[in-house]
Amino acid sequence: MKKVLLIAILSFAVISCGNNKGQDNENGEAGSGTISIDGSSTVYPITEAVAEEFRAEQPDVDVTIGVSGTGGGFKKFGRGEINISDASRPIKESEAAIAKENNITYVELEVAYDGLAVVINPENDWATTFTVEELKKIWEPAAQGKIMKWNQINPAWPNEEIHLFGPGVASGTFDYFTEAIVGESGSSRGDFTASEDDNVLVQGVSGDKYGLGFFGLAYFEANQDKLALASVDGGNGPVKPSTETVKNGTYAPLSRPLYIYVNSSSLKDKQVIDFVNFYLDEAGALAKDVGYISMTKEEYAIQKEKFNKFVKENQ
Incomplete structure (x- = not known):
């Protein structure tokens, strides 16, 4: 009887730990979770370069990057299926309208030139x-x-x-x-x-x-x-x-400039905020590595300030 009771207690403890870990992730308090990105094939190389560096620092965060084109990425983004959309043009009015219908607000960030x-x-x-x-x-x-x-x-x-x-x-x-x-x-x-x-x-x-x-x-x-x-x-x-x-x-x-779009619903996940700040810190150096043209330090600072303001307004 004592053995059965001990197993039950241990099982409950394991389940509780698993649930707490999930809760931490949902509240953005743990360095783990998933970041989903899709969109432009043009922006993909710089995003993948950033993600590779980010994974090295935060190996418990799973960063997935799809390449369905800017339009394909915005479709998923407008439906709330991804956290970040890579884009080689600004969002269209029709795409923004779909996002609005789904109560999705977002910030547009420039990351390089092409x-x-x-x-x-x-x-x-x-x-x-x-x-x-x-x-x-x-x-x-x-x-x-x-x-x-x-x-x-x-x-x-x-x-x-x-x-x-x-x-x-x-x-x-x-x-x-x-x-x-x-x-x-x-x-x-x-x-x-x-x-x-x-x-x-x-x-x-x-x-x-x-x-x-x-x-x-x-x-x-x-x-x-x-x-x-x-x-x-x-x-x-x-x-x-x-x-x-x-x-x-x-x-x-x-x-033209190249962009990433981040939706407000992703801000509950701390790893997304960390990733975007990391992206804006590293994009200048990594853009050159993959053949794009970096912005100035001052321009990246402006984008980072824009993002952090967006974070404060949506938390």
Whole structure:
């Protein structure tokens, strides 16, 4: 009888400890738990770099990162399914409305800068510079089924088919490119090879002499042995994207900030607050490591102040 009673007491103690641990996590008092992140494939490398460093310091925190594109991330974010959304463009009114319907408030934080690279095959020695007007002529909806050859853009270019590669329609990169080049976010021809996986786009252009594509500058820099970078003339002469030209805005109109969004309901979990503060502390150094352009220390300090104000207002 005493043995049974002892087992029962021990079992109760184990269950109680487990429940207390869960309660600590829920109240944000323990260094454990889960942080769920999803969204932009462009922002993914910097978020993953931050998460790797964070895991080393807090191994009991499980940081999971998905890559469903900026639009896909905002869908999950608006439904309250994730803590943080990686985004390569600001949230749209329609996406913000869904979040509002679900009583989700959030803060937008800038974490780095990026330029969109217009890439060609290394064997392409004719179209090394594009004007914005030429890019629009290639990518606008009216071009579908009509603008099919290089010499339709410039008579001096080859009488060969253009083979186009670009991010999927859920990608913030796609939204940003179409807004900057075509004039309307999401407005594009549909007859191109689309993928949320930038490696597919790299392989497509690098394996096709007549290929043309676009994606984040970091992916070009990681694959510059396979691709060539075209200059873009935004009206003040041709400019190639680089750390300097993206940061100072001369690479126009294809340079942009990158964001993370944090929802207020996540603030009950201390590990999320710790992670975001860690992110803003480390993003400058890690952005450079993964090919992005860091902001200044003062700019990161402003973002951190913005986040901490958001925390105070929502706790």
